[in-house]
Amino acid sequence: MPDYSVQRRLAADILGVGESRIWISPDPEHEEEISQAITRRDVEKLIAKGLIKVKPAKGNSHTRWLERRRARREGKRRGHGKRKGTAGARIEEREVWIGRIRKIRRMLKWLRDHNAIDKRTYRKLYTMAKGGAFKTASEVKQYLKQLGLLKGVS
Template identity: 30%
Template sequence: MAVNLTFQRRLAAKVLNVGKNKVWMDPECSSTIASCTSSNTIRKLCKDSIIVPKTVNVHSRYHANKRVAEKKKGRHMGLGKRKGAKNARCNKKTQYVRHIRALRHTLTKYYGLKKIDSSVKRNLRSRVKGNEFKSKKSLIETIIKMRNVANEEKEQAKIKQQMVQKAADKGLKKTKAHEQKIMDKIQAIKSKVMNGQKA
């Protein structure tokens, strides 16, 4: 019949300063161990090697170290071993540099094609640096909007200029007509004076 030695095991673990599972009790002396109810009696049994702490299993790092060395060479790092999102294994700074370079390249391209002028490029470049645009698409949309606004402003300026020109032409016509009237009157007076002298 098996004897319950849970209490003695707990006392032995406390005395030996190890876990309960690390305590070895001699199965032949189970009745002697069962009679022990204090830590002093357990200490005596430990001296007599009836209760002994189990040896610690060695957890070798050989295989782990070997794998690390292989990984340094690039083994076990293929596509099948990668987990996580697209940029999970990429440095944040590298991601930022890629993103900014793409946007700046787009700006330079549009400037080279003369779709934007230098002032617009400077403005957009500072906004790119401030992380305003999350993608190339949003940057291109902004460029198109700015171009549309600029075209509208140009058209409005042209219309205003035409209106001013019309008003100026109208005023010129009026002044010319007025001058002509005055000249006609002067001419009439002169002719009257000349006719009076002849008579």
């Protein structure tokens, strides 16, 4: 098979695709005609004749991606060998904060609604939590027990 690298390059430029996506007719009858096409106009004529075409783009299998995603949700493919980056890079600091503060606020709300703490204490603890005074909900409980602010609920 003759070397059509010039024609391939010109066709790729004209059609706006990569050289690997250019199909050139392997028919020996047109071999001479294709070989002599060295200008853009010549190549455009070959494209119009159908001797040069664009191959369809190849995509990635979405099914395999879905399978891997499902496996990750089940905890597979998450081992040390798959990890690139620090723990902070894998889970954003903000996401960690949101998870922590929601749990603390949920507990404070429960304590207030069940009359374990009064509204003033609730508001004080709420602002303390917002300021980052507590890392976990158990720290809040410990703080309440130390100051004796809990009313009969453990």
